[in-house]
Amino acid sequence: MLLQTIFYVAIAAEAMTAALAAGRRKMDWFGVCVLACVTALGGGTMRDTVLGHYPLTWVEDPYLLLICCAAALITIGLARFMEHLRWPFLLLDALGLVVFTILGCDVALEMGQSPIIVIVAGMITGIAGGIMRDVLCNDVPLVFSSELYATVSIVTGVIYFFGLQFGFPGEAVIIAAALIGFALRVAAIVWKLEMPKFVYDKELR
Amino acid sequence: MLLQTIFYVAIAAEAMTAALAAGRRKMDWFGVCVLACVTALGGGTMRDTVLGHYPLTWVEDPYLLLICCAAALITIGLARFMEHLRWPFLLLDALGLVVFTILGCDVALEMGQSPIIVIVAGMITGIAGGIMRDVLCNDVPLVFSSELYATVSIVTGVIYFFGLQFGFPGEAVIIAAALIGFALRVAAIVWKLEMPKFVYDKELR
């Protein structure tokens, strides 16, 4: 299945960008591998923990851990060539975001969850790994203040859920949700589309 | 049931203070909503995850997520009027702390947990959401060093557990635990009651 292939590619891409983040914190090879695994698999882990959906994806399929570690170590070896790969990484990351979202919605759908939870499960799958990466790197999570990212996940999830709900064929819905989500993310990067910020600097008294 | 009503009000109040914390970090509207949900619902989520008590409260009742997001967005709109609302928020937060604690103890009691775990479950419900908020905002959790807060939760839980244990009627025990906990928290704010600090600045050698 195409979705599954893209899933593996996206896992590896997430692991590689996480490895670069680890390098900025001067982590050792072990830290690089852990950060790669947490970033790439943390979203699915949080979704499954929150839904009580055991066994977790990577516990059932531990080769995912090896893929993450391999991608992370390859990144260390090829770091000098990475500089000019911003766009390939951004595109793979965008693809990963929509694929993670759709697979996350699927898990919740199979459990018979309510619509809100299906969409939230997709969003957690798409964004929680990056939040964990930022917490472990001691940053305020990027996803809370940068270009549209979580919004892309929510839009993808909404299209996917209601597309299925309205009885369109599964593959068409997947393709539509993925394409629209992907396009929205690319547009957000190109035109720097952001949610409005909330800036508050007073103390309550 | 009164407790349930106060629960919803307290959820909204937690979400609103979290929204102000998000504003201090210049998060966007999405980040504000996530931080509100995590802060208001994170305590119960951690309790249920730790006890293996599925489904989680907000998975079963997803409207809780909408309440948090609505409260957070209203806070953005009304931020200019919030400055002078320190006391209303502190009182609602104190009410929330004791109500969350009692409801958390109830979950553990229904599962037949031991006394220590009942009280710890109440405490996790009361304070873990605020700890998650501070971690996501890249702060050392406030609850580890400010006025009595976790202590209030423990006192409330102890009164509630032993009150029931000694056979007093449930409603009387709830009211007594809530009132004493609430009064203790207000006293702690007014008179700046704190636990003693442990200050250690040497390295082991």
Added chain:
Amino acid sequence: MLLQTIFYVAIAAEAMTAALAAGRRKMDWFGVCVLACVTALGGGTMRDTVLGHYPLTWVEDPYLLLICCAAALITIGLARFMEHLRWPFLLLDALGLVVFTILGCDVALEMGQSPIIVIVAGMITGIAGGIMRDVLCNDVPLVFSSELYATVSIVTGVIYFFGLQFGFPGEAVIIAAALIGFALRVAAIVWKLEMPKFVYDKELR
């Protein structure tokens, strides 16, 4: 069983070093106790949550929480004498690391997990508590950049798993895995053995 005794000693030792970390952040007594519990019991908690292995160790045996709090409060009382105890603590911590690892592997083995997951479960048990401590203290986790620590856990787990797999008697395998892991950790501290670092300071473009 000897392993169980060492387990309790190691829990207390982890709680004591966590208490000193809390003191460096000027936490109050409550914060000291929470940080002690999280550090000493967080690894097992994460392992059990990830594997869906309920009830958690400390929920089943809540006296572990009291041991952690007692050890933490004793540390506050004896803090002035702690300065010169670096080596005893390092040795107890090393012992704890290998014992936590072996007990963590055991949990996964009893659940019939695959080899990779057995070793990962051991490693999570050994290191995740320290990661949580560092996140709550607002530091980048030490384990990602200091002397061999997680590696020690992995080596211990590999020896333990394959020792059992090859049919050696259980006690011999435990002793061998523990001794080799312990020796490796001590050697790492004495000779400052580290994994190579990955240093990357460019932005992608």
